[in-house]
Amino acid sequence: MVAKTLFGFEEVLARELRHLGAQKVQIGNRMVSFYGDTGFMYKANLCLRTAIKILKPITSGRVRNEKDLYNFIQRTKWEEYLSNNDTFAIHATVNSTIFSHSHYISLKTKDAIVDQFRERTGERPSIELDHPDLAIDVHIQNDMCTVSLDSSGGSLHHRGYRTATNIAPINEVLAAGLLLLSGWDGQCDFLDPMCGSGTMAIEAAMIACNIPANLNRKEFAFEKWLDWDMDLFEKIEEACLNKTREFNHSIIGMDREYSAVRKANVNVENANLTDFIKIKEGDFFESNKEVEGPLHMVFNPPYDERLEINIEEFYSQIGDTLKKSYPGTNAWFITGNLEALKHVGLRPSRKIKVFNGKLESRLVKYEMYAGSKKAKFQNK
Structure with missing residues (x-):
């Protein structure tokens, strides 16, 4: 296959x-x-x-x-x-x-x-x-x-939970892939500070809890095949659900737009993940790290010229906020505006080439240490 x-x-x-x-x-x-x-x-x-x-x-x-x-x-x-x-x-x-x-x-x-x-x-x-x-x-x-x-029919990024979207929502398969590339495994707290319709937070929760990605999908193409075996499928589905695991940390999605928060909450509810995800209204640039211990951050900031933002100022604020307010954080984000990365003001520890649709992009990682990086390595 x-x-x-x-x-x-x-x-x-x-x-x-x-x-x-x-x-x-x-x-x-x-x-x-x-x-x-x-x-x-x-x-x-x-x-x-x-x-x-x-x-x-x-x-x-x-x-x-x-x-x-x-x-x-x-x-x-x-x-x-x-x-x-x-x-x-x-x-x-x-x-x-x-x-x-x-x-x-x-x-x-x-x-x-x-x-x-x-x-x-x-x-x-x-x-x-x-x-x-x-x-x-x-x-x-x-x-x-x-x-x-x-055997799938429609693209498997159509998970079935996302009924409410914002401008330029991230593809669910892309979101899951970025999370897995970032090393997210559910072993610490998670934050998407620009959550939009909540896709990244939902995919993060499903990875953390080992919930099948397409559990909420309405149908697969193989269900119409002449050899479709419903009993076998139900046994496999049950076996997969028996492998879900507990998650003892927090997953938070934040957005400064109330309309985005409302849509994200609808999608979280559709995915039956309200016990694991909290969506809240807030401006990342005015926020601070709220959890003790390590934090894993993955987000999809705007980088399209159609969106009314000052790219240079916006990406400079991303870097300032990470540096001042998020110690002890592994921060990852994707951008299709490669020039914008120059304005973050921080040196990424990793850059991974990916595509968002047809747009060549980069998934970048910034390691924000608690205290100075020099002190961290001196204490090893």
Whole structure:
């Protein structure tokens, strides 16, 4: 099988897969391949935090022209996956000098499938782009064509808890990936000081409590497959829920906009995490560290020119606030404005290249020591 992910999260996803029990895990570009049975496919969709989709390959072969492609698709016994009354959709990606248009590949694949049904039964399944019974993925790399079934359906970043959003909300998979890259494991207090709709705090709580990432998702594509095994899925879901753990620290989301606080609270309630997360109204630049001991901070400050802020002043305030008010804190944030980092006034201890959508960004870490850094190392 193949788990697709965002750039920069391949290693994180591979670790997740190995932890779940996947076999023969291999890292690729924005994807990780692995072996597992049907039950593991259900578990991967339910539990993986940094996967966008889980694809189940059903056939692969070489195609050198459109006739090859048509005949190759027709060799699959599609009645094993579809009936005349079902609907289907095709998503194609192409990286080839032979084929150049993914839409054309989709059309030829569709023709081959419906022609097969017409020849055998006199009827054909229908195309349904928005909510098909079967989602088919066709990938052509040079002359190698791989046909897979999309077991997820909609992107797995649609967790199911976020019904209220603000301007430029962070993708749930991106949020979870940033948290895991930052080393968040739920062993200390957590703060998102610019929480927006609460996504970072919610993902942090699910990681801390080992709650399956997609527990609140309404459905997966595999639930419409002909071999759907509801009893097996329910057993796997129950087993995963039995592995949740206690969390004895605080998770706080803060935002200076009341509308954001209200929306974040709605989403926290949707995720059934009100016992673990506190959302409050407040200005980070006027705040102080409120907990004893270490604090883990991850946030997504504004960096888009469409937002009405003075970037230079804003990022300077981030640095000043961390330095003056947050000793004993590992502070991480993502920015797509690489020039803005120059105004923080602190030296990051780590910079990790990631993408927010198509925007190249950096996840940066600032270690704010309690007392001077020099004293910290002298006492070791």
